[in-house]
Amino acid sequence: MSKILLVEDQQTAAAYLSKGLGEAGLLVDVARNGPDGLHLLLTESYELAILDVMLPGLDGWAILELARKAGNRTPVLFLTARDDIEDRVRGLELGADDYLVKPFAFSELLARVRVILRRHDAAAPPAGSEPTAFVLADLKLDLLRHRATRGADRIDLTPKEFALLSLLIRRAGEVLSRTVLADKVWDMNFDSDTNVVEVAVRRLRTKLDDPYPIKLLHTVRGAGYVLELRN
Template sequence: MLMKQTILLVEDDDAIADLVQQQLSEAGYRVQREADGLLAMKAIEAQRYDLVLLDLMLPGADGWEVCRFLHAKHQQVPLIIVSARSAEAHRVLGLELGADDYMVKPFSVLELVARVRALLRRVEKMRQPAASTAELYFGKQHRLDPVSRGLRCGDAAIALTLREFDLLYFLARHPGQVFSRTDLLNRVWGSGFDGYEHTVNSHINRLRTKIEENPQQPRLIETVWGVGYKFGLARKGENAGI
């Protein structure tokens, strides 16, 4: 029998938490609840979850701190922020910190469950082995391995989230081609992704901090003003089959 996927629900409003937990449980997920940011970080320290649902306004430690802790501890665990903070600046910050989705309260619980299900499906698909096993080389000593889904620069490993890896691997497989943000949303996130284009900007910015010598003057992931982004020349491994 397949193991249930476990979701950490971090929400201090009991009425909301009760409703979300009930709907997620009926959808077949195991739900662990925490109402305090510090307790949520202890839970994340002790266990790797399949997905985290995170409020921002929490006692103990706020959601921003929990978000940073999650991605320092478990880089590839998907995260959905659910918050009453609706300003675009908050949405952007959440995405910059690594959230995969952002929902504003009040929200439809059925829509939230649908987004959870869709995100977990995408994550499972991303974890499947790539069709090609050829490593890609770029920059001075960067190496992308689609089998281990890892990035190294020389002997040093560079941590990437699931989405960061897929975005970088897609761009590196199409050097010199220009893609709009909509193109990248459709090709990397999937045509059914209910996000917005700044998601791409946020992931590009994070990738630049990890692979560029000078993120303020990028040479690997270039901006084509008014159009989108393109990748500098990447080279395949000796056994490349792309």
């Protein structure tokens, strides 16, 4: 049974969502403010955290940012009354998995929760089914330890950046379009008119390539991106 964290300051909404998720077979812990939510996220083990953006003490963005800096990789679904594209992009860049705008139908929330849980269950392949580590030049990616290094340097990546790099290195030498990246990494749960893919690639390149003389992540104009060692 999956255990999830719900951080929602509105009592009626928290009770309604907690009851519905519980009836769907999920174990739910509820926090009513940002600091309590962050404490639970960092001290307990969850398969998913559902965070309201506007919270007392710490907003949802701050919770996610602090959790990621602490090394916590729990999948996150944001709930918010704000539908600005900039807000959605901000949440995705911080490492959120999805973004649901209020008001919403509970059936849609439950469907998205199940998609995230299935996706992250599938992300951990059975032992021996496929490689769990990849090497390209001096870049090493360890899927089990969720670690990326170049030479002796540890590269600190957000969950989305790690997922993006994992896809690129699994298919090294193959040009992947923005559509493919959006589908495989973000599951298309965002407005396709946004530049979230370009922003994520740019941030990944800043960490992966900019400090090093050998460049691995390349843009193929009009086609997409490719991870490869070029002569």
